């Protein structure tokens with residue numbers, strides 16, 4: 001075995017509530033921004049497919065958890081739907097939601113698959129969005145109440161919690177680049193939303209610690225290494241700014257309890273400091289994460305700006321850099337994302353060297369491919385050799401980082417079974433298990449799932 005991983009390595013996958021559960025408008029669940037946006041503008045979603053049914057995990061979780069076990073999972077990350085737990089975002093809790101998550105957690109534990117539970121995966125209850133979403137302090141308080149309720153209800157069995165998944169994505173999607181509801185373009189609001197999200201994470205961590213449940217609590221960040229086009233000082237400066245804005249903005253406060261000084265001075269200089277209440281900074285400082293989830297799909301390549309930005313245009317982060325399209329880059333043409341396997345190693349070494357070698361794991365990595373049905377062979381198995389190669393090449397770099405001392409505890413693929421990917425709906429498939437939408441969402445294990453079983457059993461490859 002060339003790549004043996006540390007004993008007890010977490011082999012599994014990750015998923016989210018809105019993308020898998022279905023039963024979106026029934027069983028006591030309230031609407032979230034996805035249900036609402038789809039109702040309003042279905043044309044924004046690939047083939048006009050919305051989140052009502054997705055992959056029906058709500059009804060089929062037993063079958064799905066059995067499949068997880070079958071392909072060698074010892075852990076699985078799901079998210080709890082805030083609007084299923086609290087149809088109005090706060091107030092009365094939905095008993096059917098409690099029952100559902102209790103059953104899922106029990107089923108996972110019985111199958112020997114440790115549940116990793118994330119509290120927020122892009123899915124703001126619409127009632128909370130209507131009062132400002134993450135830009136509102138009232139929503140931060142409601143989130144902490146929701147998180148505390150979950151700790152109390154499920155914390156006896158769940159020992160790995162996460163406050164947020166990729167918190168910068170709702171900032172980008174909802175307040176800068178128009179790919180999440182509320183589709184605003186407002187840098188000042190984006191900064192406030194980002195800041196309040198960090199505060200909500202620290203407050204949830206504080207609440208968790210006060211309960212004394214002896215588990216771990218962390219955050220999941222999409223850390224996208226920023227590579228400059230060249231070593232020209234202007235390119236290097238551009239890449240540093242991109243790193244500060246997109247990575248360190250969340251990584252530093254989450255792990256170190258403080259914001260990067262360069263980010264603070266940039267926001268001050270440009271006149272975009274968020275409103276900070278008395279005591280906030282102390283809360284953020286005192287409540288850092290125990291565990292860091294790293295999502296990695298693609299690198300960010302940048303260069304110095306070619307042209308001055310439109311002085312009348314909205315203020316955007318790319319005022320400080322341009323994206324750089326590197327000739328000869330390896331692409332996943334379906335998703336339009338570059339594949340650069342060494343990126344995962346660079347992230348892990350950075351975390352080791354500059355973030356106290358905090359305990360971490362790969363919480364998402366994966367390859368979305370369109371039209372996978374064409375790879376189904378006569379026996380009915382999707383021959384996704386490209387996915388096996390993708391995972392293997394990334395795992396080699398994860399392994400190398402571990403050899404060099406990085407504190408990496410596991411690898412979760414995005415995702416367990418094909419699911420609904422936001423505005424891309426079911427365009428690209430990511431799963432170890434295929435979901436055949438033509439055949440009542442029939443599940444079948446892909447070649448990569450069978451391969452993963454062996455990797456997990458052998459603890460390497």
Ligand code: BGP
Pocket residue numbers: 016165166169222295335364368414420421422424428
């Ligand atoms: C991550 C999200 C996931 C998932 C994945 C794939 O950013 O955490 O929810 O969707 O990306 O991306 P996409 O669905 O856009 O193809």
